[in-house]
Amino acid sequence: MELAPYLILGSIEGLVTAAVLALMAVGLSLVFGVMRVVNVAHGEFFMLGAVLAWFVADMIGGHPAISFVAALFIAPVLVGSLAVVADTMILKRIKYDPERTIVATIGLLYIIQQVTLMTYGSNARPVEPPFNQRISIPWFEWTESGLSMYWPWGLGTTTYKLAVIGFAVILLLAIWVLMTRTRIGLIMRATQLDRDVAQAYGINVDRVYALVFGLGAGLAALAAVLIVPIQQAHYLMGHDPLLLSFIVVIIGGLGSLAGTVVAAVLIGLSDGLISVFFTPTLAKIIATLIVTFVLIFRPSGLLGKHNP
Amino acid sequence: MIEKTGMTDARKSLYFHLGLIGALFILQFILPAYHHGNLARIMVLACYAMGYNILFGYTGLLSLGHAMFFAAGMYGMGLPMVHLGWTPEPALISAIVVGVVVSAGIGFLALRTSGVSFMIVTLMFAQAGFLTILYFGEWTRGDEGFVIKQAERVMAGFDLSQPTNRYNAALILFSICLLLTIRLVHSRFGRVMIAIRENEERTHMLGYDVHFHKWMAVIMSGTMAALAGAAYALLFGYAGATFASVQYSIFPLLWVLLGGAGTALGPFIGTLFMFYLIDLSSSFTTAYMLIAGLALVLLTLFLPQGLVGEFRRKVVPWLS
Secondary structure, eight states, X not given: OOSHHHHHHHHHHHHHHHHHHHHHHHHHHHHHHHHOOOOTTHHHHHHHHHHHHHHHHHXXXXXXXXXXXXXXXXXXXXXXXXXXXXXXXXXXXXXXXXXXXXXXXXXHHHHHHHHHHHHTOSOOXXXXXXXXXXXXXXEEEEETTEEEXXXXXXXXXXXXXXXXXXXXXXXXXXXXXXXXXXXXHHHXXXXXXXXXXXXXXXXXXXXXXXXXXXXXXXXXXXXXXXXXXXXXXXXXXXXXXXXXXHHHHHHTOTTOHHHHHXXXXXXXXXXXXHHHHSOHHHHHHHHHHHHHHHHHHOTTOSSOOSOO | OBOTTOOBHHHHHHHHHHHHHHHHHHHHHHSXXXXXXXXXXXXXXXXXXXXXHIIIIITOOOOSOTHHHHHHHHHHHHHHHXXXXXXXXXXXXXXXXXXXXXXXXXXXXXXXXXXXXXXXXXXXXXXXXXXHHHHTHHHHOTTTOEEOOGGGOEETTEETTSHHHHHHHHHHXXXXXXXXXXXXXXXXXXXXXXXXXXXXXXXXXXXXXXXXXXXXXXXHHHHHHHHHHHHHHHHHOEEOGGGGSHHHHHHHXXXXXXXXXXXXXXXXXXXXXXXXXHHHHTTTOSOTHHHHHHHXXXXXXXXXXXXXXXXXXXXXXXXX
């Protein structure tokens, strides 16, 4: 058996993971960077995005492309609005105190998850992808008749998976433009640098916080809508992505958006590649331990410049 | 502060808690079988919460990975009993040793970080521990878990699967943990712990070895959690990976917050309340964790001191 085709396949799977992870982790990183809030409920916003995508697709019906595009708009907006409500009703009232915020978002995690269990149920449900052609990966080998191309059996990817990678890249660029080239991005960065000074200059910090929390949650939901045609919507699906995005945000350096994206690619790829060689459980154990040790011995992340 | 009667706060607090232990002893003759069994379970889980409280409530370190210590005790007890045929006595010692070793090792590593990183590192270690239990499913039986047979659960001549013995064994363990906590809080060591919680920088400036005290706090906290895990395996005859999952790291946080962090009695009250809340709600919905979530949010909003904390603030300031 040739190893290389499996590596290529592992890389593509890894890039899909990385794309989704990057979107979700950028949301988490944004919330941590601007608000200094560790949002443990981030995984549930992701899950809610997937579940809402199913609801939207189920209600609209018709061609999968139409319902999918509708879900792509509706689910993140709904999840973002919910996050804004949670921010004003809970986080603002406890004044974003770090420990109490963590406890409150753990509470929020269970509320969202369990309400989903009560309404959506415990089944995993698929959303049909808007398009889904199979692409086989060709491979070359030397035979008696010279160099020939063949298709290793069963190995392939789909156009949808490639589209997810492309779409995520576009979205990440859009976020970068939003943060660096627009007025609202400037306001967010000002609030991140110094909340009090920003307020003194007439920035409505409360509104910025609500917006950032909503935007972060919306990004998680968007990531989920993208992944739900590949991986079914289930009420417990937020758990693993939450841990992974924590990992990504930490490795990338807390609050640094560029670092977050690099780390997402790194983690996504290595996750795809490690699982080629090891059983998924062992792969997870190894990945978890590596990250934990990075956090212990390089607390500012691999790309961070100084200790937080 | 010396009162008119000459009784110190520490002494008053001690009598109060001894009174509680006495009340719990008497309760076993009154309670119907169902609640009798529940209370035994609550007392064991309260030991877990008290262990958590040493680190979170008194030292101010929020760990999200205590399930790892609970599971260390549970499997430290269960695995040798089932696979090596050990009797409960050496198995209990092995559970404690495993608890000390795991908490010392994890504490040593995790304490290189602080704040948010400490929470995430402990969460990650616990996740790695949980996955390790699943990975060695051949021996641990993974999520399904394994049962420790009734005949093997006989310690010092007492059959611990029998309700009365089980209740009293739980009560003994509970009393030991409660009195140890009170003893600790009033000792020099405990006061340094509290000083670290209040102001780490200042404690360091005063010349105390902050790192050593934190490390010892992790070890004491983790070992008490392991002891609770071992007792759970022995008294209820079951060990499973669920007890190592994130949910079981969140539970002690919830119990301690609900009861009152940094109060000796808080963990028990919190566990008692939450146990019956979940017990009640699970009778009409499978989404019983919704109650836990609502409780966490409402607590942070309206009752940050917890039940016992509020009680102490308003009624009995001498409670430890």
